Amino acid sequence: MQDRNIGWIVVTGGTGGIGKALIARLAARGQNVIATAREPERLPTVSGPGRCVGVHLNLDSSETIETAAAEVARTVGVGRLSGLVNMAGIIVEGPLESIPPAALRRQLEINVVGPFALTQALLLLLKRSHGRVVNMGAISAHVTVPFYGPIAASKAALASLNDAMRLEFAQFGVDVILIEPGAMKTGIFSTSRAARDANLSASPQLERYYRPALIKMDRAFEKAGADDPIVVVDAVMAALFLNRPKNRVVVGKGTGALLMLSRLPIRMRDKLVKSALGLTAALKAPRLKRA
Numbered sequence: 001m002q003d004r005n006i007g008w009i010v011v012t013g014g015t016g017g018i019g020k021a022l023i024a025r026l027a028a029r030g031q032n033v034i035a036t037a038r039e040p041e042r043l044p045t046v047s048g049p050g051r052c053v054g055v056h057l058n059l060d061s062s063e064t065i066e067t068a069a070a071e072v073a074r075t076v077g078v079g080r081l082s083g084l085v086n087m088a089g090i091i092v093e094g095p096l097e098s099i100p101p102a103a104l105r106r107q108l109e110i111n112v113v114g115p116f117a118l119t120q121a122l123l124l125l126l127k128r129s130h131g132r133v134v135n136m137g138a139i140s141a142h143v144t145v146p147f148y149g150p151i152a153a154s155k156a157a158l159a160s161l162n163d164a165m166r167l168e169f170a171q172f173g174v175d176v177i178l179i180e181p182g183a184m185k186t187g188i189f190s191t192s193r194a195a196r197d198a199n200l201s202a203s204p205q206l207e208r209y210y211r212p213a214l215i216k217m218d219r220a221f222e223k224a225g226a227d228d229p230i231v232v233v234d235a236v237m238a239a240l241f242l243n244r245p246k247n248r249v250v251v252g253k254g255t256g257a258l259l260m261l262s263r264l265p266i267r268m269r270d271k272l273v274k275s276a277l278g279l280t281a282a283l284k285a286p287r288l289k290r291a
Helices: 017-028 062-076 101-129 149-172 188-201 204-224 230-241 255-262 266-276
Strands: 008-011 032-037 052-056 081-086 132-136 175-181 248-251
Touching: 008 017, 008 062, 017 032, 017 230, 032 062, 052 062, 062 101, 081 101, 081 230, 101 132, 101 149, 132 149, 132 230, 149 175, 175 230, 188 204, 230 248, 248 255, 255 266
Parallel strands: 008 032, 008 081, 032 052, 081 132, 132 175, 175 248
Antiparallel strands: none
């Protein structure tokens, strides 16, 4: 991996499991990092030769995006902003019947609109340095499974924006790379599951109908397992530092099989997805009682 003499790198979502690991790796390599978080006081303390500066940022707040961008500009000064890693995101999951529209709006705001707005706000600095933008997608952009519609929609939208960024920013010497992980061993999934269950409990009827299917699906995911976040960190490092990085990278346990699944005819794919998750019987419509 060749050294591109990176000056400053912005990493959003610095308090998440993958964000913390990435910041530590960058600092150990001697890179200066501007780490953003909703609660900057929770950002990790780095022990490497690289510096780490914390910045407050809520991706669902245009005001904090503008303020954070200004702070990044002040920190970089006449130096180089050579990388932006749009790592921050949330997961909204659950039966579509039970998800409040406000939750879907927040999903799209944080996972799509926020990264777009921050990239736009920092683009002049990135142009000046011929920097790179690394967007964090997900394998769910290729295959949507039941009860994960909102997160899949956000990652599919981000993938489309990423393609547009790559095509439009290339003329300025700004490379744009998309990393698409599978399930990772981080706390984000337990957080999203708790929110899912809270939404569902608000409707006892929906709770009774969907709970058996959710139990089966949760067990299927637990059996399949999740990968170590280090594989994502490795992919981001390659995207930042290789002379000619891949434009779109899928990483993580089981993602290859999901990519193959995405290329199958839709009816066959739907059948295989429900079967693999144990949902074939659980998602059959209940019989209506005769009057």
